[in-house]
Amino acid sequence: MMKRVKLISVFCLAATLSACGGATLMSEAEEAKIGAAQHPNIVREYGGAYIDPKINAYVETVMARIGRFSDRPDIDYRITVLDTPMVNAFALPGGYTYVTRGLLALADNEAELAGVIGHEIAHVTARHGARRQTAAVGTAVVAGVLGAVLNARTGLSGRATGDLLNVGGSAILAGYSRDNEYEADNLGIKAMARAGYEPHAQGELLTSLAAFSKFQSGGQEASANWFSSHPNNEARIAKARQKADSAGKKMPTPGQIGTDRHLQMIDGMVYGDSARAGIMRGRRYEHAALALRFDVPRGFKLNNGQTRVTAKHDNDVQIIFDLDARIANEAPAAYLRGTWATGQRLSGFQDLKIDGRQAALGTLKTQNGIAVLLAIDGGEKQIMRFGVLAPRGRESDAEAAMASLRRAIDFLTPRQAGAIRPYRLRVVTVKEGESVASLGRRMRGPAADKEGLFRVLNGLGQNDTLAAGSRVKLVSD
Ligand SMILES: [Zn+2]
Incomplete structure (x- = not known):
């Protein structure tokens, strides 16, 4: 009898353990399955993989070295360079790890790259549970004025007028707690030291990330970056230095930094947007895959967002360009009336051609302002959409901007499109x-x-x- 009770309690203990752990105590096989399922989504969401044999081999080497000295060396780590200027890095369960082109450009040496990888895979090795994180969407200025003009059905909702995006598309990528971050820094630093890298590089990179973040928020748009999922402050950098001091003392020889190798590897790497995502040069925007080029009117400042291109003028007039799916070969006029501005009264409606392509133009007016909408044939299942938005009192500016924009839209020959360089x-x-x-x-x-x-x-x-x-x-x- 006693024996039996004991058996049951052992079983209960085991059952309780796995229940307590919940998602964080998945088997390795389950983790690998989740990583494998999420991997294609991540690659797609972040601009695709950046394929460059030299750079790919380089990051794989660093990944293998850090993985081998991590707390779970048995995991089959793999790393992908994401083709985006965003500065970011993360890891999924199962050892799928990512660094962006933007991050490789910012890192000054191999040890800093090792530090990022070490930090990210520490979240995996320590089985940190991800918290849900609400995406910060705050484009108050324009949204407040135009929110009522542009409803969700126009596709140009108030929320969409800015280009902050929800990076944490999946809960797996959402933020970790502050304690988890400190722990990941610490584990990363230890793995670096064991792998023979200079552990102070971790704090150096944190410093660079802070400087970059500050530069971005003071300059152009605040694009989604590493800090949206990683809290940073002086205390964290100081802590990383302290940990590196003690980790460094245990190293038999000085840690490797690898500045020359890193610079040699990133020399020639694409910087900023890829030709596929569209390149901005002054007031000009060029997109190879769409064979499209346009210049925004003088006074507008272009911004290439993840899902749309925007251009703002100091007078609060804004241009938005994006793509939408359409019913196969549906005429732009039918699309504009039936899908984009469905249920809305359009004035000044006209069928027209833009650089030889079928298009339709119409204006939405409300008491809050105006939206001049232009839909252009973008291929069998796609519509190109240009919207010029303005608050009340700026209607004529919006109309003038659209008139200028219409003349500045060019469709490129394959040769011209192929000549677009990042x-x-x-x-x-x-x-x-x-x-x-x-x-x-x-x-x-x-x-x-x-x-x-x-x-x-x-x-x-x-x-x-x-x-x-x-x-x-x-x-x-
Ligand atoms: Zn982290």
């Missing part, structure tokens, strides 16, 4: 007499504050200067 990262050696200012002037790309970006990309503080012979990253054509 910006690239170049590693150059600083020559005698060159300065942050002179190199900043050589920077290309859409960033307004080019010298500021140069400093952030190269880990230079406001007062840091350059020594001749050192190597720096530049954004070039």
